[in-house]
Amino acid sequence: MSLDPSPSTADAAELDAHALGRRYASGATSAADVAATLLRRIEEIDRSGPTLRSVIETNPDAAALAAELDSERADGRVRGPLHGIPVLVKDNIDTADGMHTTAGSRALLDSRPLADAPLVSALRAAGAVILGKANLSEWANFRSIYSSSGWSAVGGLGVNPHALDRSAGGSSSGSAAAVAAGLAPLAVGTETDGSIVCPASLCGVVGIKPTVGLIPRTGIVPISHSQDTAGPIARTVADAALLLGVLAGTASDDPATLQRGRTAHSDYTGFCRRDGLRGARIGLPRKGLWGYAPRADALAEQAVRLLAAEGATIVDPADLPVVSDLSSSTCEGTVLTTEFKVDIEAYLATRGPGAPRSLADLIAFNEANADTELQYFGQERFEDAMNTRGLDDPAYLEALATCRRLARAEGIDAALRAHDLDALVMPAYPPAWKIDLANGDHLSGGCSQPAALAGYPVVSVPCGVTDGLPVGLAFMGTAWSEPTLIRLAYAFEQALDLSLRPGYRPPAAG
Numbered sequence: 001m002s003l004d005p006s007p008s009t010a011d012a013a014e015l016d017a018h019a020l021g022r023r024y025a026s027g028a029t030s031a032a033d034v035a036a037t038l039l040r041r042i043e044e045i046d047r048s049g050p051t052l053r054s055v056i057e058t059n060p061d062a063a064a065l066a067a068e069l070d071s072e073r074a075d076g077r078v079r080g081p082l083h084g085i086p087v088l089v090k091d092n093i094d095t096a097d098g099m100h101t102t103a104g105s106r107a108l109l110d111s112r113p114l115a116d117a118p119l120v121s122a123l124r125a126a127g128a129v130i131l132g133k134a135n136l137s138e139w140a141n142f143r144s145i146y147s148s149s150g151w152s153a154v155g156g157l158g159v160n161p162h163a164l165d166r167s168a169g170g171s172s173s174g175s176a177a178a179v180a181a182g183l184a185p186l187a188v189g190t191e192t193d194g195s196i197v198c199p200a201s202l203c204g205v206v207g208i209k210p211t212v213g214l215i216p217r218t219g220i221v222p223i224s225h226s227q228d229t230a231g232p233i234a235r236t237v238a239d240a241a242l243l244l245g246v247l248a249g250t251a252s253d254d255p256a257t258l259q260r261g262r263t264a265h266s267d268y269t270g271f272c273r274r275d276g277l278r279g280a281r282i283g284l285p286r287k288g289l290w291g292y293a294p295r296a297d298a299l300a301e302q303a304v305r306l307l308a309a310e311g312a313t314i315v316d317p318a319d320l321p322v323v324s325d326l327s328s329s330t331c332e333g334t335v336l337t338t339e340f341k342v343d344i345e346a347y348l349a350t351r352g353p354g355a356p357r358s359l360a361d362l363i364a365f366n367e368a369n370a371d372t373e374l375q376y377f378g379q380e381r382f383e384d385a386m387n388t389r390g391l392d393d394p395a396y397l398e399a400l401a402t403c404r405r406l407a408r409a410e411g412i413d414a415a416l417r418a419h420d421l422d423a424l425v426m427p428a429y430p431p432a433w434k435i436d437l438a439n440g441d442h443l444s445g446g447c448s449q450p451a452a453l454a455g456y457p458v459v460s461v462p463c464g465v466t467d468g469l470p471v472g473l474a475f476m477g478t479a480w481s482e483p484t485l486i487r488l489a490y491a492f493e494q495a496l497d498l499s500l501r502p503g504y505r506p507p508a509a510g
Helices: 007-013 017-026 031-046 062-074 118-125 174-181 197-203 236-245 294-309 324-326 331-348 361-370 378-388 392-421 449-454 482-496
Strands: 054-058 086-090 129-134 186-191 206-209 231-232 281-283 313-315 423-427 458-466 470-475
Touching: 007 031, 017 236, 031 054, 031 062, 031 086, 031 129, 054 174, 062 129, 086 118, 086 174, 118 129, 118 449, 129 174, 174 186, 174 197, 174 231, 186 197, 186 281, 186 313, 197 206, 197 458, 197 470, 206 236, 206 281, 206 482, 231 236, 236 458, 236 482, 294 313, 294 392, 294 458, 294 470, 294 482, 324 361, 324 392, 324 449, 331 361, 331 378, 331 392, 331 449, 361 378, 392 423, 392 449, 423 482
Parallel strands: 086 129, 086 186, 281 313, 281 423
Antiparallel strands: 054 129, 186 231, 206 231, 206 458, 423 470, 458 470
16 A cells, blocks of 8 residues: 655544544644644645645635634634534635635636635534635536546646546546545535536545535536535545535525425434444446446445345346436436526626626637637537527426436436335446546446436445545435435445545556
8 A cells, every 4th residue: 555645644634524523622633733734735745746736725714713713612612513624615616715716717716706605604603624625627517528527727637646647537526536635534515417426436535415405506606506516525424424414504595495395404423323224225226327337336236235234125126217318318418508608697796806797708718718728628518508598498498397307206216116215326436537638538427417417415435446446336315315325325334344545646657
């Protein structure tokens, strides 16, 4: 196993959020010491050494914030289990502080958000130390169909800490890579279709993509109000559950958080049960969601045997009846391009002076700065979005209805109901592919589309390693089933007891 590239910070990198909380409580360490150590680790691993480029910017106020939280603890005031815990926030989430929010694009460098995103306010209220902003696939991987995950014009190319010539996935590449490398115990990512569960799987960490509406999206650079959500990335299911409870909330200007039937909890750690697989019924949706990556399948098959050994009943197969229709439909593309034009222009109107105000402005900026912004791939999706006709367009409304029907009633819910299942399980993604800036991502498949179109939750948890590259196992359920998925994923994680640390394998020669 490779030596840690920053030996002086390796001990801090090993501590998850729960362990840090215990050390704070005992007086063994302080938030100020941990923040200083992790900032040094970012300098030694992210900006030099392996040069992961997972952190796009560190917080100039981090040291002062950590010291202030230590003073509060000394005075007997502890805000909660995140008090003093470092967190990285994806750089498409607004912070009204000394940092930028760019979505990786130079077009947003000259303006600042006027307010924190509600989820950032929740983190601050809970006592988290926002250590910095995580790099990402620029515009959350929505600018081009030929993009390379992990690259942004502002942050450069983020890489996978397990193998430095491999993709960290997208679009929350920096959030996942940073947690895997021990630059922070917790990070916040966002997902429209795969952007949390993909990098979590490729980097060997836990990612929770929650039900759309569990976490407010106000102050997040958008793609689609039908599919967008933020979510936690962590090294353990318990840590991810801890962060999820803090992030869950409502916002008066986010209708998805106010919908009837919404079920949320302020603490999801209570669902982390060691016996959580006992009596569970788990289905394997073989058609379309297995079979695209043999090495991932092999590890997932081993995981399924462990699920059964821990007391779960496995239903095999438990296919989504319309999975072929779902994967071949153009409905998602219509929904995303239509909503993006409307949603991005509404977001740009909230920015301070110096911000572009329209999608046309963004396209023009990219054309004027093609040497940096368009050096590897274009902006076909932006251009397609320019030609859409708004949220009243019958073609859009039909596409949205089709997406929801195929993914919900005739898809995930149909499979769960037909077999009386608690969840569906499948390989999350293939092992990380080699980075190819000339041709873009080489992705053979993934688990995310059904839950993305449905707005339903997915939890990805590491299930093994092949050739030094992690693979995740995905637990998928119906709306608001986060407690069930966390219970199953936690029990699996505890039974597997996988010790997974990156090796920073250098690029292969040739």
